[in-house]
Amino acid sequence: MHAEPKVKPSGAALIDPAKEAMLLAALYIAQEQRGYLTPEVIDRVAARLGLTAGQVFSTASFYTLFRTKPVGRYVIQVCSGVSCYLVDGAEKVSDYIGAKLGIRPGETTADGRFTLETVQCLASCGTAPALRVNDQLYENLTPAGIDAILDRLLGEV
Numbered sequence: 001m002h003a004e005p006k007v008k009p010s011g012a013a014l015i016d017p018a019k020e021a022m023l024l025a026a027l028y029i030a031q032e033q034r035g036y037l038t039p040e041v042i043d044r045v046a047a048r049l050g051l052t053a054g055q056v057f058s059t060a061s062f063y064t065l066f067r068t069k070p071v072g073r074y075v076i077q078v079c080s081g082v083s084c085y086l087v088d089g090a091e092k093v094s095d096y097i098g099a100k101l102g103i104r105p106g107e108t109t110a111d112g113r114f115t116l117e118t119v120q121c122l123a124s125c126g127t128a129p130a131l132r133v134n135d136q137l138y139e140n141l142t143p144a145g146i147d148a149i150l151d152r153l154l155g156e157v
Contacts, residue, residue: 015059019049027060036067064119072108072115074153077132081121087130093141094118097131114153121144 015023026049030041037060039053046056060066064077080090091102094116098104101114104126124130127139131146138149 015051015055015137019051022064023049023051023056023059027056027066031066036070042068057063066088070108073113074133075115075117077117077119077122078105079120079122079124079128079130079132080118081125081128084130085130087128089141090118093129093131093146096143096146097150100146115116 008147009138023045026045027037030045031037034041042056043053043058044055045051049056057068060068067075078084078090078094078097084090084093092138094105098116101115101116102108103116105116119132122130122137124134124137124139129141130139131139131141131149132138133149133153138145
């Protein structure tokens with residue numbers, strides 16, 4: 001038995017919870033295959049799940065996990081949440097990485113290897129400052145630790 005989608009006060013239908021779970025998985029798989037979610041991919045996912053492209057795009061653009069534009073091979077997300085900020089890490093970490101790679105948040109290196117982003121929270125408040133490279137979380141960051149991460153990534157082919 002399927003529950004009917006509820007309606008937001010504005011009149012727009014909410015996504016059925018079962019479809020929403022499938023949507024998140026479908027978006028993740030599609031992004032793994034392409035690197036980011038193209039308009040064509042969003043249309044295809046919408047058609048497969050019986051949703052509108054707007055519903056799919058809204059979900060994809062809400063989560064920092066999903067990309068709707070091309071990004072580098074390594075996406076470095078620096079936490080700018082309160083805990084990271086309070087340990088004087090958020091801006092310093094972002095500035096340090098940006099200076100090392102020659103980019104600012106929201107940019108990708110010319111060789112397409114690195115994209116630098118700041119995100120609101122990486123759920124690592126007790127081990128701040130933190131960053132994530134693709135799906136790998138790094139905590140208790142120091143300049144030496146950041147250098148080790150970047151050196152390892154630069155050494156990968």
